[in-house]
Amino acid sequence: MAKELWEGNAAIAEAAIRAGLEAFYGYPITPQTEVLEHLSHRMIELGRVFLQAESEVASINMVYGAACTGVRVMTSSSSPGISLMQEGLSYIACSEVPAVVCNIMRGGPGLGNVQPAQGDYFQAVKSAGHGDYHMIVLAPSNVQEAIDLMVLAFDLADKYRTIAMLVADGAIGQMMEPAEMPPLRPLRKPEERGEWALTGARGREPNTITSLYLGAENLEVVNLRLQEKLRQIEANEVRWKEYDTEDAELLLVAFGTVGRICQTAVREARAKGVKVGLLRPVTLWPFPSARLAELAGQVQGMLVVEMNAGQMLQDVRLAVEGRCPIEFYGRMGGVIPLPDDILPELHKLEAAVGAG
Amino acid sequence: MQEEIIISGFGGQGTLFAGQLLSYAAMEEGFHVTWIPSYGPEMRGGKARCTVIVSDVEIGSPLVRRPSAAIVLNLPSMEAFEPAIKPGGTLVVNRSLIPLQSERDDIRVIYASATDMAIELGNVRLANVICLGALVQATSVVPVTAIERALDNHLPERHRKLLGINKEALHKGVELANG
Incomplete structure (x- = not known):
């Protein structure tokens, strides 16, 4: 496929579609609104789910719900919106379901401004939600890399049943560069989703997905499993x-x-x-x-x-x-x-x- | 080869679109190119600016403090970028809205009564393309024919009927740079 001139935000959105995005839930905020704008018509054209939620808190919880069914799902926002999502991200991490989040960072703290910034490094890398977890955090520096990492984000999220977050700043979201899109992947059939997914229990034992584990020993077992997974990611997925x-x-x-x-x-x-x-x-x-x-x-x-x-x-x-x-x-x-x-x-x- | 071009004016003057035309042309000529707008709580009549970098090597910084060329469509842009252009660079001034002479003797300055010429051509919004024609001809950053092809391929559908006068405007600008 030949190179085309892509704006960063639109490129991120289209790359997610190419990677097999089945459902998007989000809320507009500068400088990432073009992600929603692009998806709002493309997802409908393709017969997929696009929903503008009433808030970022709602968006991330819709993502959590959809992720439990094993579909490829994402949300995107910019700094203050990502702050609102932290509780949901922690629940998703503990539930070990795959989800992709995109943060087109802007100036902070507070409402700050809409100019490009990298002040959310701690929030992303140290995981600002409560409890012990990490997200895979991918940081593109040009539009082509944003496309490639968006596709990778979905693959890694699935592979490790974890959250993959793309962090770019407003400059990458707003700029245009020649870039090449990957081909459109066919969507997975329901039976191709993970065995853990909630797809209807006819003919099998029900699956349970939860982030509530009463009892200290129970929850420590979950934590140990999460930590083991994080060590695997550290061993396999470092890129620079x-x-x-x-x-x-x-x-x-x-x-x-x-x-x-x-x-x-x-x-x-x-x-x-x-x-x-x-x-x-x-x-x-x-x-x-x-x-x-x-x-x-x-x-x-x-x-x-x-x-x-x-x-x-x-x-x-x-x-x-x-x-x-x-x-x-x-x-x-x-x-x-x-x-x-x-x-x-x-x-x-x-x-x-x-x-x- | 690397050209760093700033196109600056009021919102509504087509600075961002002129930069996109140049970017499409540069991409199709096989160059590396970046286009980055100034953005924020902007409005019609507010400032609107983009930076386009065209290079034969991979582009690092998409922003520059000292461009090698600029198009200034209004007075605040002239005041901001005329002093910033690198020695040996090119400045295209929309004389219709900028009653100033450049004080620089180390750059090439092209004065274009672009807004007046655009009105004569039948659409005030062609001032951007007139200035782009002058800039492209003066710098040879891409061939003028590449901008024509960019117009053919990327002029939005709703403006299709203006393709002819866009090309006319482009050539008016080219003539200014020749003259």
Whole structure:
């Protein structure tokens, strides 16, 4: 299929359809409303379910219900809306049903604004809902990657019976780039859904899906199983991209929109003879900790760049465990750092560690 | 090759669509391209701007502080971007709405009475395409024929009857850059 010019939000929506999305429940909020806009006509054309719920709380609980039947289901929102969904996400995690959530992040805290930001890193990666769980968190930095990761999100959610969350900022949602869509997958037949799914118990024992386990030992067993699953995901599903790291003496670490902006910073710094590379986490959870620890033995210092006050920074520090100096540059409130802002920070790091 | 182009004006002047035409043309010419709008609580008559980057290598940052070229359709845009253009760059000024001369001697400035010309052509909303013609001809970022094909393929259905005068507007802009 040839490349077409896709807007990020529309691309995410169409990619979900191609991946076999059967039901969508959501509520409009800038800067992700185009996801709903696209789905509102495409899902109807295809005879699938699109429902604009009365709130984000309703949306996530509709997702929970549909997920229990084993269909491919998702919701999408932007930061304040995702905050409202946390209780439902915790229930879904405990119930071990597959669901996909998309967060096109905007400036916060509070109602904040609608400009691009990455302030929801903690919320996504540490899982802001109650209890011990993690979601798989995928962070695209361009429209093609948003499409590819959207498809992956459905596959991983199914494979591990877990929540997969795509986090992109408003810039990726609003921008247009040439990208290629995967072919439209046929929808699964009801009998092809998981054996655990609630599909009607005629001729078999009823399945039960719950997040209520009275009794401490019961619930600990569930928790141990969840933890075992999370360890498997950590072992199998870490993804990241590297640029110019082979001979790097300094390393930039950044994700999403800032990740791609740092690619330009690397190119410009290299042109001036600075041996710098970039590691861009693609999965924010699980995090590429092992690779960062390895690179910490190679480079003389790292600069973490984010559109927040330093959230991923903590995970980089945990991975590196003091093996090399780590500096941070962040912008907040919807301000996007550009290469001109990042380069001076890189030169400061270079001077501090005596690289080059 | 990399061109970083800002197209800026009032909401309703077609800045975002002009940027999309350029993006379609660049994509079909085989370039990497990004189009990113300014967005927010916008309204008709408010500011509307997009940044288009066309490159022969993978594009990192989709935003720039100093573009290599710009189209400014109104006065606030002129004030914001005329000083920002990189030396050697190109600026297309909608003289109909901007009563200013550029003070830059290190860039090429093309003055187009685009809004007046658009009214003469029969539709005030063609000012964007006139300026795009001038910019494309002056920078050679894509061939003018690629913009024509983008108009053929991507002018919204409801504006189909305006295809002819869109192409006429494009060539008016090209002539300005030649002259």
